[in-house]
Amino acid sequence: MSMRPFSRPWHGWLLVAACLAAAWLIRTAQDQIDARQNRSLVDPDVLYFSSPRAVKALALGYDGLIADVYWMRAIQYYGRRDEAARRQVRYKNLPALLDIVTTLDPRMLDVYRAGSIFLAEPEPLGAGEPLEALRLLYKGVSLRPLEWPLRFDQGFVYYLYLKDYRRAGQAWLEASRVEGAPPWMEGLAAHGLSQGGDVETARYLWRRQLEGSARADVRDNARNHLASIQVDEDISTLEFFLDKYAATHGAAPARLEDLVRAGFLDHVPLDPSGVPYQYNSATGAVTLSSASRVRYLEMPDNYRKTIKDNLARTFTAKTSRHQ
Amino acid sequence: MRVLAIAGNTFRETIRDKILYNLILFALLMILSSFVLGQLTLGYEDKVIVDLGLSSISIFGTLIAIFIGIGLVYKELERRTVYALLAKPVHRWEFILGKYLGLLFTLVVNLVIMAAGLVLTLAYRGDVPLQSCLRLIPAVYLIFLSLALTTAVALLFSAFSTPALSALFTLFLWIIGHFNADLLQFARTTKSAAAEFVSGILYYVLPNISNFNMVDSRNVIQSAAYQEPIHASAVGWATVYAVLYCSILLAITATVFSRRDFK
Numbered sequence: 001m002s003m004r005p006f007s008r009p010w011h012g013w014l015l016v017a018a019c020l021a022a023a024w025l026i027r028t029a030q031d032q033i034d035a036r037q038n039r040s041l042v043d044p045d046v047l048y049f050s051s052p053r054a055v056k057a058l059a060l061g062y063d064g065l066i067a068d069v070y071w072m073r074a075i076q077y078y079g080r081r082d083e084a085a086r087r088q089v090r091y092k093n094l095p096a097l098l099d100i101v102t103t104l105d106p107r108m109l110d111v112y113r114a115g116s117i118f119l120a121e122p123e124p125l126g127a128g129e130p131l132e133a134l135r136l137l138y139k140g141v142s143l144r145p146l147e148w149p150l151r152f153d154q155g156f157v158y159y160l161y162l163k164d165y166r167r168a169g170q171a172w173l174e175a176s177r178v179e180g181a182p183p184w185m186e187g188l189a190a191h192g193l194s195q196g197g198d199v200e201t202a203r204y205l206w207r208r209q210l211e212g213s214a215r216a217d218v219r220d221n222a223r224n225h226l227a228s229i230q231v232d233e234d235i236s237t238l239e240f241f242l243d244k245y246a247a248t249h250g251a252a253p254a255r256l257e258d259l260v261r262a263g264f265l266d267h268v269p270l271d272p273s274g275v276p277y278q279y280n281s282a283t284g285a286v287t288l289s290s291a292s293r294v295r296y297l298e299m300p301d302n303y304r305k306t307i308k309d310n311l312a313r314t315f316t317a318k319t320s321r322h323q
Numbered sequence: 324m325r326v327l328a329i330a331g332n333t334f335r336e337t338i339r340d341k342i343l344y345n346l347i348l349f350a351l352l353m354i355l356s357s358f359v360l361g362q363l364t365l366g367y368e369d370k371v372i373v374d375l376g377l378s379s380i381s382i383f384g385t386l387i388a389i390f391i392g393i394g395l396v397y398k399e400l401e402r403r404t405v406y407a408l409l410a411k412p413v414h415r416w417e418f419i420l421g422k423y424l425g426l427l428f429t430l431v432v433n434l435v436i437m438a439a440g441l442v443l444t445l446a447y448r449g450d451v452p453l454q455s456c457l458r459l460i461p462a463v464y465l466i467f468l469s470l471a472l473t474t475a476v477a478l479l480f481s482a483f484s485t486p487a488l489s490a491l492f493t494l495f496l497w498i499i500g501h502f503n504a505d506l507l508q509f510a511r512t513t514k515s516a517a518a519e520f521v522s523g524i525l526y527y528v529l530p531n532i533s534n535f536n537m538v539d540s541r542n543v544i545q546s547a548a549y550q551e552p553i554h555a556s557a558v559g560w561a562t563v564y565a566v567l568y569c570s571i572l573l574a575i576t577a578t579v580f581s582r583r584d585f586k
Contacts, residue, residue, distance in 0.1 A: 060501045061536030062381070064374035064545040072363045107549055110366050215365055 047093040052103030059104060067105035074098055074111075078118045078126075079217075091127035094119060098136055102143070109147060112140035114218050116153050120161045121221070125297065130161035149212075151175035152185065156205055159192060168192040199303050203229050227272040228297045231288060234269045236307040238277065238286045241265060244315070252284050325413055326421045333425020334432075337391055342429060345383050349437050352379055353444040369445060373548040376441035377462055381544075383437070384430055384470040385497065391429070392477025393489035395422045396580065416577035423478055423573060430470050438463045455550045461558050462547035468565040469535035473497055475572040476530060482580045500532030530568060534561050 049055045059066040074097040077084075084090045098115040101108060118126050120133035134157055140150040155171035158164045169192030176185035191201055203226065210222035238256065241264040246252045253259060256268045256279045270276055273293035277286050288296055356375050360368050396419070399405040408418065442456045476496050480489035503526055510522035536543055538557040546553055 057502070057505075060498065061533060061542065062374075062378045062544070063542045064370070064548050065378040068364065068367070068371045068374050071367070075363070075365055105545060107545070108367065108370075114365070217365060 045087045045089070045092055047096055049100070050093070050096045052096075052100045055100050056104055063104045067101050067108065070097055070101045070104065071108065071111060074101060074115070074118075081124070085124065090123055091118070091129075094127050095129065095132040095136070099139075102136065102139060106140075106143040109140075109144070109149070110215060112136055112150055113153055113213070114215050116157060117218060117221060120157045122161075122298075125221070130157050133157050133161070146178060146180075148175045148178040148181040148185070151178065152181075152208075155188070155192060156209070160202060160205060165192050199229060199233070199306055202303075224295045224297055227294045229303070230272050231294060231296055232303050233307050234271065234277065235286045236304045237265075237269070237311060238279075239284075240308050240311045240315075242284055242286070246284070252281055254281050255279065256286075326417050326424065329408075329413070329418060329421025330423075330425035330428060333395065333422050334428045337426060337429040340391065342387060342391065343433070343436075345387065346433065346436055346440075349379055349383060350440055353440050356444070369448065370548045372444055372448070373441070373459070374544060376437070376444065377459070377466065377544045377547060380434060380437045380441070380463065381466045381469070384434060384466060385473055387433065388426070388430060388470045388473040389477050389490055389493045389497070391426055392474045393481045393486045393493065395426060395478060396481045397486050397489070415581045419478065419482070419573060419577045419580055423474065426474050426478075427471060430474065431467065434463060434467055434470075458550045458552070459547050461553040462543045465535045465538065465543050465553075465558065465561060468561055469532055471569055472530055472532065472535075472565055472572075475569040475576070479572050479576045479579070482576045483583070496530060497532060500530045501536070503529055503531045503533060531564070534564055 049058070055066065055070070056063060074094065077097060078091065078094060094115075098111060098119070101111050101115075105111075116133035116137050119136065120126060120128075120130040122128045134154060137150055137154045137157065140147070141154065144150060151171050152175045155168040155175065158171060159168035169189050172185055172189035172192055175181050176189055188201075188204070206222045206225045206229070210219050210226065213219050213222070238259070241259050242252060244264060245259055245262055249262070253262070256277070259265045260267060268276065271288055271292050271294050275289050275292040275294075278289045279286050288294060353372070353376060356372055360371050364371055396405075399408070405418075409415065438459060441459065445456060446453075473493065477489060477493045480492045484492065506522045506526050506529075510519040513519070538546070538553055538561065541551070543553065
């Protein structure tokens with residue numbers, strides 16, 4: 001006798017319909033339960049294992065693979081800007097993620113190097129945690145003492161983010177003593193130790209990052225910084241000569257080209273993306289055009305002041321020579 | 324000779340169990356990783372491929388060792404095929420050894436094919452010279468040793484327990500085998516002579532799987548990923564450990580199996 005699952009054919013269909021109805025009811029029930037939960041109390045930005053030692057123990061010998069997974073997680077965590085903007089703290093778990101990666105695999109040099117920039121950059125570009133960046137780099141230096149780039153990066157963070165020029169100079173001096181360090185490191189150390197805080201050193205450092213890094217994101221960041229320094233320099237120069245023009249002609253010029261005609265400038269500079277600056281003759285303000293493709297990063301206040309001071313010095317020297 | 328005949332049959336049996344399907348999964352994993360990783364990670368693509376490849380080889384191998392190992396003897400008993408075999412002039416230890424070697428051979432075939440797949444993936448990316456692919460060999464060999472030990476453990480349980488319990492026991496022992504060093508650490512923190520004594524014994528009695536993951540306090544897979552040499556003497560000691568431990572396990576398994584009363 002053959003076995004038939006149902007005595008009547010429509011019984012099968014009835015069962016299918018009942019299952020579908022039950023599935024629909026489950027969904028309704030789940031929605032009801034969800035509606036009663038206060039989801040806003042749950043922090044979605046949770047790192048279930050934040051202890052590097054715990055993760056290492058649980059890796060069961062697959063340390064390298066787990067380090068790779070956490071590195072990719074860190075990149076995604078940092079790279080998803082929209083998602084980061086919605087978090088309560090933009091990059092709360094970034095230090096822990098990088099700590100886990102470097103504990104599982106202390107040899108991933110890029111993790112210290114790129115990670116320290118992710119951490120040190122002010123919000124919204126980074127976590128705005130230069131001290132965490134230094135902690136990561138110090139960990140790198142203690143585990144990989146023969147890697148001069150890590151010491152160079154320490155100086156970088158001290159110099160640009162913490163404005164501690166003496167410590168930056170010391171870090172570069174230590175870097176210069178490591179075998180294989182490039183000859184320019186000593187000069188940089190001397191510069192950091194002697195003065196510090198000037199635009200040219202900042203520009204030099206970002207250029208080193210741009211040329212020295214194999215990572216596209218680090219190079220992009222350096223490029224943006226260099227462009228922003230250039231913008232600051234251009235705008236400060238234009239504003240300086242606009243003031244001079246007003247002082248000699250009694251009124252602000254109608255257009256920036258008037259500065260060239262008056263002999264203050266050889267040409268009107270374009271921004272680094274090749275777009276002219278916007279000039280408001282009523283207020284005398286020079287700004288980046290909305291059509292500009294420069295991703296302008298707010299530079300420290302003293303940059304524009306330093307640039308203007310330098311210009312004033314050069315201008316006074318030039319005019320006194322002419323006289 | 325009889326051992327080899329049993330081993331050959333065991334190998335054929337595992338192949339008939341469609342065990343080599345895992346190779347397709349592995350191949351897919353490798354191909355996908357070589358394409359997708361560029362999108363997910365920044366830098367370290369080759370390192371990630373080696374990490375992923377060697378870890379998969381180890382994980383797939385361990386799963387095969389456990390889940391085939393536990394069924395080897397049990398299945399023969401269940402299907403009563405063991406009676407036909409043992410009625411012939413075959414010693415029970417020969418049966419156990421044959422089963423063990425058969426599964427080991429399956430694992431070797433798997434390992435070789437997967438390692439070749441990994442090398443091909445690296446070669447396809449084109450940045451890795453063949454010379455550095457040779458650096459993978461010690462790592463793959465150490466993974467093989469750990470699989471040999473896991474198989475011996477699975478076979479031991481398989482000789483007297485059900486497959487489900489054997490799988491559980493083997494898995495537990497495999498996990499514990501990664502934490503042996505913690506036993507000594509634990510004993511030191513308790514500062515009790517008795518605890519230290521017991522921990523000391525357990526440390527040597529339990530299978531130390533981490534011997535094959537960590538060599539000279541460096542992770543084997545990571546050493547391969549960074550193309551660092553693994554010392555021959557370290558590999559030698561790991562081999563000695565594996566051979567001795569597996570021999571003892573097989574001897575116990577054979578003894579247990581010999582004493583079983585088949586009805």
